[in-house]
Amino acid sequence: MHPNLNTQYSYLNTITMNEDIQFILDNAKEQMDKAVSHLEAELVKVRAGKASPTMLESISVDYYGTRTPLNQVANINTADARTLVIQPWEKSMLTPIEKAIMAANLGLNPQNDGLLIRILVPALTEERRKELVKKAKSEVENGKVSLRTIRKEANEELKKLQKNGTPEDDIKEAEAKVQLLIDGFVLKCDKHLEIKEKEIMTV
Numbered sequence: 001m002h003p004n005l006n007t008q009y010s011y012l013n014t015i016t017m018n019e020d021i022q023f024i025l026d027n028a029k030e031q032m033d034k035a036v037s038h039l040e041a042e043l044v045k046v047r048a049g050k051a052s053p054t055m056l057e058s059i060s061v062d063y064y065g066t067r068t069p070l071n072q073v074a075n076i077n078t079a080d081a082r083t084l085v086i087q088p089w090e091k092s093m094l095t096p097i098e099k100a101i102m103a104a105n106l107g108l109n110p111q112n113d114g115l116l117i118r119i120l121v122p123a124l125t126e127e128r129r130k131e132l133v134k135k136a137k138s139e140v141e142n143g144k145v146s147l148r149t150i151r152k153e154a155n156e157e158l159k160k161l162q163k164n165g166t167p168e169d170d171i172k173e174a175e176a177k178v179q180l181l182i183d184g185f186v187l188k189c190d191k192h193l194e195i196k197e198k199e200i201m202t203v
Contacts, residue, residue, distance in 0.1 A: 020161055021174045028154040028178055032147055032185045039143035039189060043196050046136050050199070051078045051121045055108070061093065061100045070097065084119040124200075132200045140193045144186055151182045
C-alpha cells in the first residue's frame with residue numbers, strides 16, 4: 001500500500017474506532033438516564049403524607065365488566081394538601097370506585113356523598129415517616145447499583161475495543177468520561193433523596 005494511503009487508512013480506522021467509543025458512551029448515558037427515570041417513578045410511589053393523585057395509580061375498577069384504571073373513569077384532584085377528590089364521569093361508578101379503594105388496602109377511607117368521593121389522607125406518624133425514609137434510601141441505593149452495573153458494562157465494551165486495536169490512551173479517556181457520567185447521575189440520585197426525605201419529614 002502506498003505510504004499516503006496507509007496513513008489515510010489508519011486515520012479512517014481511528015475515526016471508526018472513535019465512533020465506536022462514542023456509541024458506547026451514548027449508550028451508557030441513555031441507560032443511566034433510564035435508571036434515574038425509573039428511580040424517580042419509584043420515589044413518587046413513596047407516599048409522603050401529602051394528598052396526591054398518584055396514590056391511587058395502582059387502583060383499577062370494574063367498568064362494564066372490564067378492569068379499568070381509576071384515572072380512566074374519573075377525574076382525581078387534590079382539594080388541599082390532605083384531601084383527594086374523585087369525580088366519576090358516570091354517577092353509577094361511585095360505589096365500584098369506593099369498593100375498589102377499600103379493597104386496595106392503602107389505609108385510605110373514601111367518603112361517598114352521592115356526587116363524588118372524598119378521601120382525607122391521614123397524617124403520618126413519626127415511626128411511619130422513618131420507615132418511608134428508609135424505603136426512599138433503599139430505592140436510591142437500587143438506582144446507584146443500576147448505574148454501577150451500566151458503568152461496568154460500558155468499561156467492558158471499551159476493553160474489547162482496546163483488544164481490537166483502539167489506542168490505550170483513547171480507552172483511558174473514554175473510561176474517564178464514563179466515570180464523569182456516573183458521578184453526575186449519582187449526584188442526581190442524592191439530590192432526589194434529599195428532596196424526598198425533606199418531603200417525608202415535613203409535618
